[in-house]
Amino acid sequence: MEKEKQLVFGHKNPDTDTIASAVAYSYLLNKMGYNTEPVALGEPNDETKFVFQSFACPLPRIIDKINGEVKSVILVDHNEPQQSVDDLDTVEVTNVIDHHRIAGFETKNPLYYRAEPLGCVSTILVKLFAENAVEIPLNLAGVMLGAIISDTLLLKSPTTTDEDINAAKALAKIADIDYRSFGIEELKAGTNLGAKSDLELVRQDAKSFDMNGVKVRVDQINTVDLNEVFDRQNGLEKAMEEDAKENGYDLFLVLATDVLESDSRLLVWGDHKDKVETAFNGKLENNTMNLPGVVSRKKQVVPPLENAFKN
Amino acid sequence: MEKEKQLVFGHKNPDTDTIASAVAYSYLLNKMGYNTEPVALGEPNDETKFVFQSFACPLPRIIDKINGEVKSVILVDHNEPQQSVDDLDTVEVTNVIDHHRIAGFETKNPLYYRAEPLGCVSTILVKLFAENAVEIPLNLAGVMLGAIISDTLLLKSPTTTDEDINAAKALAKIADIDYRSFGIEELKAGTNLGAKSDLELVRQDAKSFDMNGVKVRVDQINTVDLNEVFDRQNGLEKAMEEDAKENGYDLFLVLATDVLESDSRLLVWGDHKDKVETAFNGKLENNTMNLPGVVSRKKQVVPPLENAFKN
Numbered sequence: 001m002e003k004e005k006q007l008v009f010g011h012k013n014p015d016t017d018t019i020a021s022a023v024a025y026s027y028l029l030n031k032m033g034y035n036t037e038p039v040a041l042g043e044p045n046d047e048t049k050f051v052f053q054s055f056a057c058p059l060p061r062i063i064d065k066i067n068g069e070v071k072s073v074i075l076v077d078h079n080e081p082q083q084s085v086d087d088l089d090t091v092e093v094t095n096v097i098d099h100h101r102i103a104g105f106e107t108k109n110p111l112y113y114r115a116e117p118l119g120c121v122s123t124i125l126v127k128l129f130a131e132n133a134v135e136i137p138l139n140l141a142g143v144m145l146g147a148i149i150s151d152t153l154l155l156k157s158p159t160t161t162d163e164d165i166n167a168a169k170a171l172a173k174i175a176d177i178d179y180r181s182f183g184i185e186e187l188k189a190g191t192n193l194g195a196k197s198d199l200e201l202v203r204q205d206a207k208s209f210d211m212n213g214v215k216v217r218v219d220q221i222n223t224v225d226l227n228e229v230f231d232r233q234n235g236l237e238k239a240m241e242e243d244a245k246e247n248g249y250d251l252f253l254v255l256a257t258d259v260l261e262s263d264s265r266l267l268v269w270g271d272h273k274d275k276v277e278t279a280f281n282g283k284l285e286n287n288t289m290n291l292p293g294v295v296s297r298k299k300q301v302v303p304p305l306e307n308a309f310k311n
Numbered sequence: 312m313e314k315e316k317q318l319v320f321g322h323k324n325p326d327t328d329t330i331a332s333a334v335a336y337s338y339l340l341n342k343m344g345y346n347t348e349p350v351a352l353g354e355p356n357d358e359t360k361f362v363f364q365s366f367a368c369p370l371p372r373i374i375d376k377i378n379g380e381v382k383s384v385i386l387v388d389h390n391e392p393q394q395s396v397d398d399l400d401t402v403e404v405t406n407v408i409d410h411h412r413i414a415g416f417e418t419k420n421p422l423y424y425r426a427e428p429l430g431c432v433s434t435i436l437v438k439l440f441a442e443n444a445v446e447i448p449l450n451l452a453g454v455m456l457g458a459i460i461s462d463t464l465l466l467k468s469p470t471t472t473d474e475d476i477n478a479a480k481a482l483a484k485i486a487d488i489d490y491r492s493f494g495i496e497e498l499k500a501g502t503n504l505g506a507k508s509d510l511e512l513v514r515q516d517a518k519s520f521d522m523n524g525v526k527v528r529v530d531q532i533n534t535v536d537l538n539e540v541f542d543r544q545n546g547l548e549k550a551m552e553e554d555a556k557e558n559g560y561d562l563f564l565v566l567a568t569d570v571l572e573s574d575s576r577l578l579v580w581g582d583h584k585d586k587v588e589t590a591f592n593g594k595l596e597n598n599t600m601n602l603p604g605v606v607s608r609k610k611q612v613v614p615p616l617e618n619a620f621k622n
Contacts, residue, residue: 101420107412110428117421131442 003035006094007063007070009085010121011078012041016048016190020147021076021121023060024140025097028125029074031134036074039063041085047150047190054182055142055175066091077121079105097124119164120151126167141174146186154183156262158299184224187259191223198232198239202254206243209302211309214272217249218305220297221256226265229256230288233267237287240269251276253305257295264291272309279308314346317405318374318381320396321432322389323352327359327461327501331454332387332432334371335447336408339436340385342445347385350374352396358461358501365493366453366486377402388432390416408435430475431462437478452485457497465494467573468606495535498570502534509543509550513565520613522620525583528560529616531608532567537576540567541599544578548598551580562587564616568606575602583620590619 008026010018019040026038038060044052052059065087066073073088074095080103081088095112096105099121116124122144129136136144148168152160155168172179193201206219223229229236240252251270258264266289268276273284282289294300319337321329330351337349349371355363363370376398377384384399385406391414392399406423407416410432427435433455440447447455459479463471466479483490504512517530534540540547551563562581569575577600579587584595593600605611 099421101418101422102413102424103417105416106414109412110410111412111426112428113413113424113426115422115424117423127442131438 003033004072005070006034006036006072006074007066008036008038008074008076009041009060009063010076011083012085014040014042014044014048016045016051016143016150017120017122017147018077019044019048019060020051020143021097021125023057024122024125024136024144025074025076025095025128027137027140028129028132028134029095032132037061045190046192047186048146050189051143051146051150051186054146054186055139057139057143079103079115081105097121097128099124116163118161119157119159120148120167122147122151122171123161123164123167126170127163136171136174138175141171142177145171145175145177145179145182149179149183149186150190153257153259153262153295154180154187157295159296184260187222188224191221191228191259193221193223193228198235199243201229201232202236202239202243202252207297208249209306211306214250214309215248216305216309217244217247217252218297218301219252219254221254222259223256224258224260226256226258226263229254230265230267233286233288236267237269240267244270253301255291255294255297255301259295262293262295264294265289266291275305275308278311279304314344315383316381317345317347317383317385318377319347319349319385319387320352320371320374321387322394323396325351325353325355325359327356327362327454328431328433328458329388330355330359330371331362331458332408332436334368335433335436335451335455336385336387336439338448338451339440339443339445340406343443348372356501357503358497359457361500362454362457362461362497365457365497366450368450368454390414390426392416408432408439410435427474429472430468430470431459431478433458433462433482434472434475434478437481438474447482447485449486452482453488456482456486456488456490456493460490460494460497461501464568464570464573464606465491465498469610470607495571498533499535502532502539502570504532504534504539509546510554512540512543513547513550513554513563518608519560520617522617525561525620526559527616527620528555528558528563529608529612530563530565532565533570534567535569535571537567537569537574540565541576541578544597544599547578548580551578555581564612566602566605566608566612570606573604573606575605576600577602586616586619589622590615 008022010022022038026036029036040060040062072092072094076097079096079098098115099118152164155165202219206217209216244252251272254267256265268287319333321333333349337347340347351371351373383403383405387408390409409426410429463475466476513530520527555563562583565578567576579598
């Protein structure tokens, strides 16, 4: 008897890992006797499209709701309900593969839940293929490698573990490519800044934080050349001001990150600039400050800023 | 540099799986370079003592609070905070191995979380030993086998999976024992009914359920001979009435389970006896009803009873 169909998907605003993991885990599950289809909760970004095209791997169908199509689903790369499909409460979750904290996630029944504190979900999947003695096909190895490169900024971000590095090397061998040169092409493909307006750039990857009552906005722009960002400094500052006034942000930081060099430079608008100088132990010049070695907003920017606002 | 010490423990009111899993996972983690100690959140029951004595395996230390002893902990066989140590919110949880639903569990940071819908946590641990290429020593194999026998009632409960059966056989081989004859001895050791009062018997493993506004209490008594229970029927009925009047239960069920034959007989006190007859499609005689093949309160008693109260 055929198993009942299930959908496999990652989070909204999908990145390369979330889509590659859904496609790869669905393939593995089907080899294990499940009946699954990978889907995406949104349009793939330019980097993801580049990766999937490079390995001739078809992109999954896009859905915005379950709409009664299946009774149970499988989550990858997320567990918090607000990051998932809107009508998640209409289905049962039977499997989760993730590398984030657990929050707000509840089930009625026992399930398969595999989370590990690694840089990328695809690294966990490499282990699952091995544990279940299923070979990774060439095109899946390519997109899973693309996922690791994306999540770890070519194995340089502070979230990178030895397991991510070993998985990337093993996948590069199967896909038969040089992961460094492919990774540079991939990261470049994801930073097509010329096609975006100033307002799009300060909004596209921005998150809000409440720091001791102050509304702080932190956006991150990945690039392969910081001049590409700072040649537009005047326009970006106007866009930050417009966005801040519209949404009531007190302080706005744009973290421009050179993904090849693993360095960043800040652009700052608003009040409390002294807190920024305290947090990063430096001086703002013309509203900018170099942050050598900084690439992670979550690990290297938000915590020191929160500390500065506590004192 | 030595790793910072962590405690490993299962749930309150510990059973054999919760204690054996803590001991076995702590051993595995220490082989992997962690620095952990297994502890128990309460006195081991008679069955657990029998199993640990049989394999000369030391029982873990008992704690009731963390009391600042460590900064981070590892949970086995549970995740819901109310089943865990009272001051769990003072520490970080870095690893969880479980086979229950997820509810009320939240972390600030990514962690290692491994849940599988299997009969016993020790079955998951057998896989983890293999994945990490660590051999299971004889005495640990014995107590892990004891855990599987306990949670699956000698591989007969409806929660038993093929993986539990295979794990039990593999562990019996390492421990060099006949798991069937050992299992019967173990289950007998856990049902020392003669030493307990009627009130203790109706309280020791009882849970409350709200069914359409009716307060239903369901206790389970494991035995190797149903006559041991029903020879005391008058005393047990008086104890049920006393406990019900004290705590406001409308309906009280005692599920007496013959763990060797995998059959049960119900003893019922209170209102709504017609719902019990509807739920199990039979007639109560002298407040009792045979339930052939029923061993699981969670899977075979509560759901049909809830359905009967819905109509």
